Amino acid sequence: MKTNILNRIVEPEALQHSGDFLGLTLTYPKELTPFAYTLNNGTVVEVWDTGVLCLTPANPAGIDLVLSSGVHGNETAPIELCAAICQDLLLEKIQSRHRLLFLFGNPPAINAGKRELVDNLNRLFSGHHSKGAGEPGWERQRAARLERYVKRFYKTAEAERERLLYDLHTAIRGSQFEKFAVYPFLHGKPWSKSQLQFLQACGVDTFLLMQTPASTFSYFGAQSCGAHAFTLELGKVRPFGENDMSRFSACDLMLRALLTGTNTELPAFDESSFNFFVVSRAVNKQTEQFELCFARNIENFSQFPLGTLLARDGDIEYRVDEPGEAIIFPNADVALGQRAMLLVKPVSIAGQVA
Numbered sequence: 001m002k003t004n005i006l007n008r009i010v011e012p013e014a015l016q017h018s019g020d021f022l023g024l025t026l027t028y029p030k031e032l033t034p035f036a037y038t039l040n041n042g043t044v045v046e047v048w049d050t051g052v053l054c055l056t057p058a059n060p061a062g063i064d065l066v067l068s069s070g071v072h073g074n075e076t077a078p079i080e081l082c083a084a085i086c087q088d089l090l091l092e093k094i095q096s097r098h099r100l101l102f103l104f105g106n107p108p109a110i111n112a113g114k115r116e117l118v119d120n121l122n123r124l125f126s127g128h129h130s131k132g133a134g135e136p137g138w139e140r141q142r143a144a145r146l147e148r149y150v151k152r153f154y155k156t157a158e159a160e161r162e163r164l165l166y167d168l169h170t171a172i173r174g175s176q177f178e179k180f181a182v183y184p185f186l187h188g189k190p191w192s193k194s195q196l197q198f199l200q201a202c203g204v205d206t207f208l209l210m211q212t213p214a215s216t217f218s219y220f221g222a223q224s225c226g227a228h229a230f231t232l233e234l235g236k237v238r239p240f241g242e243n244d245m246s247r248f249s250a251c252d253l254m255l256r257a258l259l260t261g262t263n264t265e266l267p268a269f270d271e272s273s274f275n276f277f278v279v280s281r282a283v284n285k286q287t288e289q290f291e292l293c294f295a296r297n298i299e300n301f302s303q304f305p306l307g308t309l310l311a312r313d314g315d316i317e318y319r320v321d322e323p324g325e326a327i328i329f330p331n332a333d334v335a336l337g338q339r340a341m342l343l344v345k346p347v348s349i350a351g352q353v354a
């Protein structure tokens with residue numbers, strides 16, 4: 001790589017001066033030579049790769065937090081939110097008490113203003129990056145690298161430390177519940193009450209409780225790394241500069257409180273203040289004739305009367321067959337065999353939280 005010398009000599013100083021790790025990442029979107037330096041407050045800053053920055057305070061408190069954004073390149077609000085927190089830490093406007101790993105998932109796609117270059121990065125984790133045929137495209141290589149970095153980040157810590165992974169997204173469409181989380185399958189372990197309370201304070205009170213393994217980053221974090229891991233859908237996709245960041249202020253405030261160790265009173269857990277859903281059916285696209293039978297701008301979690309035709313796929317018809325069934329993530333443009341829509345239904349979690 002012809003920029004090696006430049007990276008080694010100029011970039012650490014540029015980052016120390018500006019604190020703009022997102023800017024550095026987007027200047028070198030595919031590769032960045034690792035470097036490290038120490039802040040005046042004793043925090044060690046390590047750049048492991050483009051979009052991968054590890055912060056270790058001199059005396060780390062008990063949480064190891066992975067904060068990722070830009071796994072889908074066009075989901076700009078979380079990228080802006082994380083870049084601002086990262087910059088404030090690097091410029092020592094705030095100081096984290098905990099170990100932190102910032103990830104900007106897909107820098108070339110961020111530069112292109114696209115969700116992905118070749119493959120959906122959030123379908124490639126837990127080894128799925130190695131499963132496709134042919135030469136791996138950019139996202140398959142990146143998923144393998146991100147898995148290595150997350151494992152390296154958690155491996156250096158003792159087992160009793162709390163592991164958190166928040167993967168921040170915005171959705172293609174609006175939602176009946178503006179902010180919601182996908183809580184990955186825990187293989188029968190109870191859902192975490194304290195995590196539900198913390199995320200509720202971030203403005204997330206709707207949870208899709210998954211009941212099967214997945215190829216997502218958050219499932220990888222939960223299953224392979226033992227982290228409390230979530231895909232957080234914080235609003236709707238918009239281009240850089242067009243986000244109303246006030247809609248993310250609760251999340252921003254709570255993340256900053258978490259990492260700076262600021263005491264925040266959380267309200268007592270009350271199931272009735274949440275919406276919990278489980279997947280009733282996953283609809284995969286089987287033919288090129290697949291079509292959705294509702295308005296293109298339909299919101300996530302929209303419900304329809306029993307019997308309503310939702311989609312057609314060749315000879316197959318998908319209709320609402322349970323009361324309360326709602327649609328989520330409809331997308332007719334996926335590749336054959338991929339998920340084109342989920343149908344979800346409300347559920348109670350009484351007795352399944354701890």
Ligand SMILES: [Zn+2]
Nearest residue numbers: 072075169170
């Ligand atoms: Zn996304």
